[in-house]
Amino acid sequence: xxxxxxxxxxxxxxxxxxxxxxxxxxxxxxxxxxxxxxxxxxxxxxxxxxxxxxxxxxxxxxxxxxxxxxxxxxxxxxxxxxxxxxxxxxxxxxxxxxxxxxxxxxxxxxxxxxxxxxxxxxxxxxxxxxxxxxxxxxxxxxxxxxxxxxxxxxxxxxxxxxxxxxxxxxxxxxxxxxxxxxxxxxxxxxxxxxxxxxxxxxxxxxxxxxxxxxxxxxxxxxxxxxxxxxxxxxxxxxxxxx
Numbered sequence: 001x002x003x004x005x006x007x008x009x010x011x012x013x014x015x016x017x018x019x020x021x022x023x024x025x026x027x028x029x030x031x032x033x034x035x036x037x038x039x040x041x042x043x044x045x046x047x048x049x050x051x052x053x054x055x056x057x058x059x060x061x062x063x064x065x066x067x068x069x070x071x072x073x074x075x076x077x078x079x080x081x082x083x084x085x086x087x088x089x090x091x092x093x094x095x096x097x098x099x100x101x102x103x104x105x106x107x108x109x110x111x112x113x114x115x116x117x118x119x120x121x122x123x124x125x126x127x128x129x130x131x132x133x134x135x136x137x138x139x140x141x142x143x144x145x146x147x148x149x150x151x152x153x154x155x156x157x158x159x160x161x162x163x164x165x166x167x168x169x170x171x172x173x174x175x176x177x178x179x180x181x182x183x184x185x186x187x188x189x190x191x192x193x194x195x196x197x198x199x200x201x202x203x204x205x206x207x208x209x210x211x212x213x214x215x216x217x218x219x220x221x222x223x224x225x226x227x228x229x230x231x232x233x234x235x236x237x238x239x240x241x242x
Contacts, residue, residue: 007039015039017060024109025064026118027167030174033062065108066177067119067164069140072096076155076184079144080239086146090133090185093121093160094140105140107164108177120166124159124180133158133185137169142185153188153239188239189229 008016017037025033039056043049072091079090096104106115121135123142132148133156135141142160160183165176172178229235 002035005035005037022109022111022114023062024107024111024114024117025062025165025175027165027170027173027176029062029064029165035060064164064175064177066179067105067107067162068179069093069105069160069162069181070096070098071181071183076186077142078186078188078190080187080189082233082236082239084144084149084187086144086149088144090142090144092139092141093162094119094136094138096140105162118164118166120163120169120172122161122163124161127156127158132156135160137166144187148187151187154186156185156187158183158185189231189235192228192230 004021005017005019008018010016023033036057036059041054041056043052072093077091079088081088093105098104102112103115105119107117107119109115109117119140120137121140122137123133123135130147130151131145132151134143134145136143140162159180161178161180163172163176163178165174166172229240
């Protein structure tokens with residue numbers, strides 16, 4: 001006997017079973033959140049039939065909702081330093097919230113107190129074959145690995161997967177669902193579109209009027225490209241994106 005459910009009468013003689021408390025689909029829900037319902041029907045004394053009292057028994061189980069997480073703005077994710085170190089955090093998806101402070105990585109539960117339970121983060125192999133990046137299974141921290149120290153400054157598209165029904169980052173239980181997001185990680189200093197917009201990040205002719213005064217002149221027209229970068233200090237050549 002439980003008071004977690006109630007029988008609701010609907011128009012037309014139909015009924016439905018409705019839960020009175022909240023449930024969340026966790027790692028053992030496929031076996032623990034299975035319920036047997038016994039519905040007893042009593043004969044209407046005003047009807048001529050004589051079937052008396054009958055009990056209908058059946059089982060029902062908790063169903064799962066797909067987890068989700070939001071890509072923070074901006075994407076791609078830049079990270080840059082003159083000296084990269086292993087375990088350097090690029091972004092923490094687990095603590096990310098929206099403008100109202102609500103968690104954006106959730107397991108599909110309806111209540112705030114249980115939306116973060118039993119989540120597991122992984123990076124799909126495609127795009128991360130060299131193992132440059134890793135993500136903490138329980139916290140959602142995306143990090144640079146030891147192998148990533150030797151990676152070049154470049155753009156790296158990867159796919160992050162969020163799974164539910166996982167206890168402490170272990171393999172998910174039966175009935176687990178997942179949600180994938182494609183992101184791009186850029187190792188190196190980001191290009192800027194805000195510096196002298198008339199000449200930045202565009203093709204320009206070596207004989208055009210918007211050349212900078214320090215650029216040498218050429219006898220024949222030549223198309224070049226100028227890129228401006230955001231920096232917190234002087235940028236060495238090896239830190240620039242090619």
